[in-house]
Amino acid sequence: MTDNNIASRDSQWREELRKAMPAKERTAIPRVKMPELDPAYRITTFTEEVNQGLSAEQAVTEATRCLDCPDPTCTKGCPVSIDIPAFIKNVQRGRNDLALEVLRNTSALPAVCGRVCPQERQCESKCIYNRMGKQPVAIGYIERFAADTAGSEPVNAQPVEPNGIKIAVAGSGPSGLSFAADMAARGFDVTVFEALHEIGGVLKYGIPEFRLPNAIVDREIQGLQAAGVKFVVDTIIGKTISIDNLRERGFKGIFVASGAGLPRFMGIPGENLIGVMSSNEYLTRINLMGAGREGFDTPVAHGKVVAVIGGGNTAMDSSRTARRMGAEKVYIVYRRSEAEMPARVEEVKHAKEEGIELMTLSNPVEYLGDEKGRVTAMKVQRMELGEPDESGRRSPVPIPGAVDTVPVDMVIVSVGVSPNPIIPNSVDGLDISRRGTIVINDDTMQSSIGDLYAGGDIVRGGATVILAMGDGRRAAAGMAAALIP
Amino acid sequence: MFKIVDKQHFSPAVVKLVVEAPEIARARKAGHFVIVRACEGGERIPLTIADADPVRGTITLVVQSVGVSTRKINALEPGEALIDVVGPLGRATHIEKVGTVVCCGGGVGVAPLLPIIRAMKQAGNRVVSVLAARTRDLIILEEQVREVSDEVIIMTDDGSYGTKGLVTDGVESVIQREKVDQVVTIGPAVMMKFVSLLTEKYGIPTVCSLNTIMVDGTGMCGACRVTVDGRTRFVCIDGPEFDAHKVDFDEMMMRLRAYND
Structure with missing residues (x-):
């Protein structure tokens, strides 16, 4: 090209x-x-x-x-x-x-x-x-x-000869967008279905604007629209329109990029108290729904002393968002040491510069609440590093008796997500792993059902934007080769 | 955009809306809900689907004004539109022939109960419906419920209509006179809690439909989590219907008050 x-x-x-x-x-x-x-x-x-x-x-x-x-x-x-x-x-x-x-x-x-x-x-x-x-x-x-x-020229400067083959994409996050771009460039007639009311998936609801402005995402989406990709919001594949319905409507290939769904919780006492929430909930309220800003109806709690549980990028995003929402004190509570944190080095640096305290080698074991059911404190078990585990990182071991009570009025749990169960639950004969991810051929991204391909977090369980995009690319190559031999 | 084609006031605060949503009208089953956003800047809130017409491509919602978002929805007139309607969400009601089913609804809970009553009847059950409200004006959909029930019992707190008493009094009167195989209850959390306590006493399997706080409604945020049988479950994905005897209603009621002040 x-x-x-x-x-x-x-x-x-x-x-x-x-x-x-x-x-x-x-x-x-x-x-x-x-x-x-x-x-x-x-x-x-x-x-x-x-x-x-x-x-x-x-x-x-x-x-x-x-x-x-x-x-x-x-x-x-x-x-x-x-x-x-x-x-x-x-x-x-x-x-x-x-x-x-x-x-x-x-x-x-x-x-x-x-x-x-x-x-x-x-x-x-x-x-x-x-x-x-x-x-x-x-x-x-x-x-x-x-x-x-470089300006915002459409993705493909040269017009492509349309081949008239209809392709559906479930999810408009990085994997779906990457796939859509590649398929449009090959002349396919691509429609992307999005469950939420905004296009962009995690790029919109998850990653805050101080790290990735919505205008940047929108410009990329406009490029795809200029290349002929159609977007339909408010539509959940597997609920609003089934996979069979898509086939009846003439879609010859379906790419499932429905992302990470259910937030994980730790299963400790007090986790359902008011003020304890997932990072998905906290970030979605603020990033997607505009909570806390003029002209938006969605409410969000304004914690004064906030504990964010976890050491990944989402934990950093949540902690820095809480700071911007007016929290006086924000802790990142992580069970290993700073060196083992999965977050990007830059995000940890930015968080620390913004006054976020790293409470490392600490693991919450219980949340305490008041008579109205609002969280007031967390009990943290202090840890020390033991022998390396399978991942090569030194695993944290509780120090006997070292449990402290730390006052907090908001807790954001950011310890990972499980794959979105909607499509895996709605398609008969689809091969699903024990973790709930869709099983695919690593080269072509094809699932156990011939016209169904998948990529991103629905396959990986929880990964990065670039890996999700790489999946979209491979799926596009795989599907195109299968449809136009 | 999802156009409102018909609107009817059941009472000053309770409105029935018929909304154009052809895909949802075709796909929905009894027990499903939708997420609705009234306008730009609006909140996403869950509403159970009361009825649908796949031929006309419409769904029916019954909405009680209780907060900013429901007031905005109820202020819309025919010809205007809801900016977003997503669904159908949740698991559909499990319908089978069990014998005699008591379906009890309180307030606007009667609206989502209606399609379940209809489906239970179609499956060959004897259906006794118990409709309850504070006062006569708040009893809704009585006629439609009568059409598909074998018997209807009306309960009002103030005795202005039907029998004076709580929904549980109505349900208990049925249990005492005949064998009841299943109870379905939809209404305010506190009502469902007491229905559940009553039927537990008699050992009658009971299904409740929970309406919790949600943001996305697709399993992503976890705002809707409830404790069922000691485990945390998500209403949007695992529900909205659960075995009422296993639901921690006190925790659910506490969580519903999260944004009350």
């Missing part, structure tokens, strides 16, 4: 860029620092992004650091194998439009990935700079810069 001249490492312009500066000089450039809003200011705003994005000058300098390796290892760290040096070098020569085109070849949502991907564990962890004992090229920052500055 891409002109060789845009992406090929052998093209003349890439050679010239490589020759323009010796490697020694490039590697001497320090890694760029992301401009950020001041913590004292940013906890007063929901919608302003903490990371402000690189300036053109910063982006070009950072792109110059990239050595344009003959055998780039960064791309191997990317779940969707983005041609990373090609887009970086296009940014370096000032062609953000072409950089975006390179990104679009493999990723439907570059402005989203540039913001929420855990680059430090993926592409950037594989950058050659690490082996030189230096900080890796800021691939994520440059990706975001390219996506934000």
Whole structure:
């Protein structure tokens, strides 16, 4: 799809860029620092992004650091194998439009990935700079810069010949959007069905605007609409329209990307007290429903002293949201130590800057309430690190007798989710794992039912935006190959 | 957008709305509910479907004004529209022939009870319906219930209509005179609690339909969790109907007050 001249490492312009500066000089450039809003200011705003994005000058300098390796290892760290040096070098020569085109070849949502991907564990962890004992090229920052500055052309500049084959997608989160983009680019007639009243799935209800503004998500969705993708909200596949109904209506392939459903709770006493809620509930009330803001009817509790249980990105999002809702004290309660936290390093850093306290090696064992049933305190069991478990992380072991009572007036439980049961429960003969995920062929993403493919959290149980998008891509390739042999 | 095609006041606070929602009208069964949002900026609230006409493509909702959102819904006139209606949600009522079924509803709970009464009757059961309210004006859908019941008992707190007394008095009078195989109860949580305590005493299987706080209604938020048989269950996915004898009604009533002040 891409002109060789845009992406090929052998093209003349890439050679010239490589020759323009010796490697020694490039590697001497320090890694760029992301401009950020001041913590004292940013906890007063929901919608302003903490990371402000690189300036053109910063982006070009950072792109110059990239050595344009003959055998780039960064791309191997990317779940969707983005041609990373090609887009970086296009940014370096000032062609953000072409950089975006390179990104679009493999990723439907570059402005989203540039913001929420855990680059430090993926592409950037594989950058050659690490082996030189230096900080890796800021691939994520440059990706975001390219996506934000290149304008909002439709996904496919060249019109595609429609093939007239109708495809349905259940869920408009990252996996569904990625799949829809790829199928539309192949000429399929794609309709995405969304259960909620807004398109975007977790990108809208889950990830707060200070990390991923809704306007960015909407721009990506508009790109898909321009490419011919249709969106239908308020429609639950498996409830409003069954899989059989879809077949009767002429849909030849169905991609299930219905995401993570049921929030997990810990099953400890007091968990149903008022003021104890899942991070899904808390974030949905605020992000999707606008709770706590002028003009929105949905209520939300305003905790003064808030405990967020868990150490993942959703826990960080919840804690930072609570701070912005006016909480005076917010604890992240995590049973291991900070080093084991699954959250992105940047999110933990941002949380700490915003005054969130990490209460590590601590595990809630009970919540206490008042006569009205409102939570007033939590009992936490203090832990110490023992031997490494199967995951290689040192497992937490309770310290006998070390239980403290900590006053809190709100608790947000963020210890994971189970797959949404609606579609697994509604289709006969669909192969489901013991965890409730849909079983698929790893290469094609095809389920045990021929015309039904699946990806994202409904298959993985709980993963990242980029892995969900990678699933969408693979499913599109798999389904397209099956439908047009 | 989901157009309102008909509106009828049962009482100043209770309104029947017939809403265009063809997909839901086709797919719904007795016991299902929908999530409704009245307008931009509005709250998502669960409402049980009272009736549906798959040919016309409409569903019927009966809404009592109790808060901001229900007032906004009830202020809409025919020709206007609800911005979002999603469903049908929850599990449908389990309908089978068991013998004699007592269906008791309080207040607007009679609306979601009506399709269950009809389905129980169609399945070949003898159905005795007990309708209860504070006063005569709040008894709704009496005529429709009569059409599909073998017998109807009306109870009012003030004795202004039917027999003076609580819903439980009406149900107990049936239990004392004939063999009752199952009870279905829909209404305020406190009413269901006392119906449940009564039928437990007599060992009669009892189904209740819970209406808790919800946000998405699809199993995502967990706001609707209740304790049933000592386990946390989600009303939107596992319910809305449960074995009444196993529901922790006190906890449920406490949780319903989460946003009361």
